[in-house]
Every structure is written in structure tokens, then in C-alpha cells.
Amino acid sequence: xxxxxxxIIGAGASGLMAAIWAAKGGAHVTVLExxxxxxxxxLASGNGKCNxxxxxxxxxxxxxxxxxxxxxxxxxxxxxxxxxxxxGLGLYPKNxxxxxxxxxxxxxxxxxxxLLEAEHxxxxxxxxxxxxxxxxxxxxxITQTNTWNYSSDAVIVACGSPASAVRGSSxxxxxxxxxxxxxxxxxxxxxxxxxxxxxxxxxxxxxxVQGAVTLxxxxxxxMREEGNVQLGDYGISGIPVFQISRFAVRAARENQKxxxxxxxxxxxxxxxxxxxxxxxxxxxxxxxTVRQLxxxxxxxxxxxxxxxxxAKIEEAVKGIKAIPLTVTDAASGRYAQVSSxxxxxxxxxxHLQSKIVPGLYFxxxxxxxxxxCGGYNLQWAWSSGYVAGSSAAAGSAP
Numbered sequence: 362x363x364x365x366x367x368x369i370i371g372a373g374a375s376g377l378m379a380a381i382w383a384a385k386g387g388a389h390v391t392v393l394e395x396x397x398x399x400x401x402x403x404l405a406s407g408n409g410k411c412n413x414x415x416x417x418x419x420x421x422x423x424x425x426x427x428x429x430x431x432x433x434x435x436x437x438x439x440x441x442x443x444x445x446x447x448x449g450l451g452l453y454p455k456n457x458x459x460x461x462x463x464x465x466x467x468x469x470x471x472x473x474x475x476l477l478e479a480e481h482x483x484x485x486x487x488x489x490x491x492x493x494x495x496x497x498x499x500x501x502x503i504t505q506t507n508t509w510n511y512s513s514d515a516v517i518v519a520c521g522s523p524a525s526a527v528r529g530s531s532x533x534x535x536x537x538x539x540x541x542x543x544x545x546x547x548x549x550x551x552x553x554x555x556x557x558x559x560x561x562x563x564x565x566x567x568x569x570v571q572g573a574v575t576l577x578x579x580x581x582x583x584m585r586e587e588g589n590v591q592l593g594d595y596g597i598s599g600i601p602v603f604q605i606s607r608f609a610v611r612a613a614r615e616n617q618k619x620x621x622x623x624x625x626x627x628x629x630x631x632x633x634x635x636x637x638x639x640x641x642x643x644x645x646x647x648x649x650t651v652r653q654l655x656x657x658x659x660x661x662x663x664x665x666x667x668x669x670x671x672a673k674i675e676e677a678v679k680g681i682k683a684i685p686l687t688v689t690d691a692a693s694g695r696y697a698q699v700s701s702x703x704x705x706x707x708x709x710x711x712h713l714q715s716k717i718v719p720g721l722y723f724x725x726x727x728x729x730x731x732x733x734c735g736g737y738n739l740q741w742a743w744s745s746g747y748v749a750g751s752s753a754a755a756g757s758a759p
Contacts, residue, residue, distance in 0.1 A: 372399030375725030376519030378746025386754025411468035
């Protein structure tokens with residue numbers, strides 16, 4: 362039986378994973394990469410430290426139109442298998458409260474190990490290859506690039522999304538979807554700063570607080586996240602904001618719904634606890650103004666922004682516990698860590714193969730799948746790459 366020929370578009374995390382598992386399945390694998398080197402976005406992941414995965418796993422960590430579909434893919438190659446796979450390649454994992462990193466804390470380590478394994482398995486890597494078109498033929502597929510026409514039995518689209526400023530980020534996956542009739546959702550920024558309306562921004566720029574953000578869409582509370590919130594002249598950022606951003610952006614852009622964020626500057630105390638504490642401060646220090654009572658609790662520049670000179674203690678407490686911010690938009694995809702949207706999972710089977718074009722697979726950010734902060738987007742890359750690569754090589758389930 363002739364060796365199966367598999368072409369992979371994109372040498373990022375999911376593309377390299379797909380290449381390795383397709384080669385392990387006995388296929389001859391060629392990877393096309395538009396950049397001059399593979400794995401550029403992987404090198405930037407986790408601020409260069411590469412948060413490989415997370416020991417806390419549940420369906421809510423993976424977002425898309427059908428989170429349960431995504432979860433079933435992740436379950437096929439879960440966090441334990443991910444850690445075992447990379448340990449087998451020679452990586453020594455480091456556990457930071459369930460967030461798993463390479464012990465070197467360098468994404469370059471992860472990329473190097475993947476490339477060594479791919480080379481050992483005979484994977485052929487072609488860089489500076491820009492895919493222009495993919496079409497199905499009676500014999501398989503023809504993939505047209507800027508330099509050549511590649512023939513293959515199957516094609517795995519692993520070329521990511523437009524997110525981040527890394528060179529090579531693109532919407533090529535959606536162009537291929539249009540060429541092949543695959544349903545998709547427009548890419549939108551996720552894990553991204555949010556722009557807000559109001560006169561606060563110019564006054565609070567550059568300040569960071571341990572706060573909480575509550576997302577309100579069309580009057581309904583959706584979710585609440587707590588942590589380090591960065592305040593800028595554009596709006597708000599930080600991990601808690603990133604966690605809610607994909608829902609805020611899609612509601613505002615796609616559904617045209619009113620989006621609001623309620624900012625809590627003192628999340629570790631509820632309103633009554635904070636009021637009791639400040640009233641006790643007032644009794645102990647009757648000479649202090651209301652604003653002065655909050656010195657030591659809030660960053661000094663924020664006090665005059667949210668507490669008026671004439672405010673009473675109860676009014677001041679309510680003011681800093683629930684600051685309403687109207688979301689106008691998000692920062693551009695250039696500032697997003699990932700994108701929401703992509704190839705619709707309704708058009709894919711449970712091996713990530715197209716229901717419309719057999720032999721055409723989609724992985725990673727190309728799919729309508731995005732994870733929360735904490736290693737979930739890379740876990741999706743490893744899981745989806747494994748499923749697509751193994752399935753393409755076998756022609757069936759991995």
C-alpha cells in the first residue's frame with residue numbers, strides 16, 4: 362500500500378503537532394510555512410515562557426459556538442497526555458499552581474523539541490510558502506502556493522488566525538474555507554484589552570489594581586473575573602479583562618448588544634464589610650476627610666477620580682465597589698493573544714475533518730475555538746493537532 366501523502370498548512374503549535382502524529386501514523390508529511398522560520402507565534406506564547414497546559418480542565422475553559430464539541434476533542438489528548446508527550450521528548454515540566462511551563466521557562470525549548478521530533482520522523486518543512494488556493498481533485502488535493510503546486514491525499518489547515526503582531530498571522534484559513542464551501546465565523550479579537558467610554562481613562566492611565574470585572578451584556582450578568590486590572594487611556598486590560606473579552610467583543614460586534622463592565626476596586630471585601638471598616642476608620646480618625654480615609658486602601662491617584670470632595674462614606678463605598686464602564690470596542694487583533702471565530706465546528710466531524718470535503722482537516726486557531734488564559738489555547742493546539750494528524754494518517758479515528 363503506497364504511503365499516504367499529507368500536506369499541512371502552517372508550522373505553528375497545532376501544525377507541528379499534527380505533523381508529528383501524522384508521521385507517527387506512517388504518512389509522508391510536508392509542512393508549508395509562510396514565515397522564514399516555523400513556530401514564530403509559539404515563541405511569543407506566555408510572554409516567551411510558553412504556558413504548555415493547565416491541570417485544571419473543564420468544558421468552560423474552551424469557548425466557541427459548541428464548547429462541548431471542543432471538550433470532546435481535548436479529552437482525546439488531555440493535559441496528562443500532553444505532559445507525558447513533552448516529557449517523552451525530553452522536556453522537564455514546571456508546575457506553577459497548575460499552570461505548566463517548561464523548566465527553562467523558554468518557549469524556544471518547546472519549539473526546538475517539536476522540530477527535532479518532526480525531523481526525526483522525516484517531516485519535510487518548506488518555509489516562505491504562501492498558500493493561495495486549495496482544491497480537491499479526483500486524486501486528492503492540489504495546494505497552490507507562490508512557488509509550487511503540491512499534491513496530497515489530505516490537507517490539514519493549521520495556519521492560525523489574524524491575532525497578534527507576529528509576522529505571518531493571517532486569515533488564510535477563512536480564504537480556504539471560502540474556496541471549499543466550508544462554513545465559518547468571522548475572526549474577532551479575544552484575550553484582548555477593551556476600550557471603554559467615559560472621562561476616567563485619561564485620569565487613571567498607567568495604574569494597576571487588584572480588582573474585579575463583571576461583564577453585563579444586554580442587562581444580564583454573564584461572568585465575573587478577579588485579578589490584576591490595568592487601567593489605560595484606552596480602557597482596561599489585564600488577565601481578568603482578557604477572560605471576559607471574547608464575549609464582550611462578539612456581543613458588541615456580532616450581535617450589536619449593549620455591553621458594560623462593572624469594575625470593583627476592592628473585590629476582597631463585600632460592600633457591607635468595606636463600609637464597616639471605613640466607618641471604624643472614621644471613628645478612630647475623626648479629623649480625616651472621606652477621601653483621606655481611603656488612603657492606604659486605593660492607589661492615591663484613583664481617590665479623587667471616584668470619590669468626590671463632598672461624598673459621604675456610604676456613597677464613596679458604593680462608588681468604588683461598582684464603577685460602570687460602557688464597552689465601545691476592543692483593541693485591534695494586533696493586540697489580541699488569540700481570535701474567536703474561525704471554521705464552524707458544525708461543518709466538522711469529531712476528527713476535525715470537513716463534512717463537505719473529505720480529507721480536509723482544520724486545527725488550532727483556524728477552528729472556532731479559543732481558550733481562557735492559562736495554557737488552554739496551547740492545550741487546544743496540542744489536542745486538535747493530535748486528533749487531525751492521527752486521523753488524517755489513519756483515515757479514521759485516532
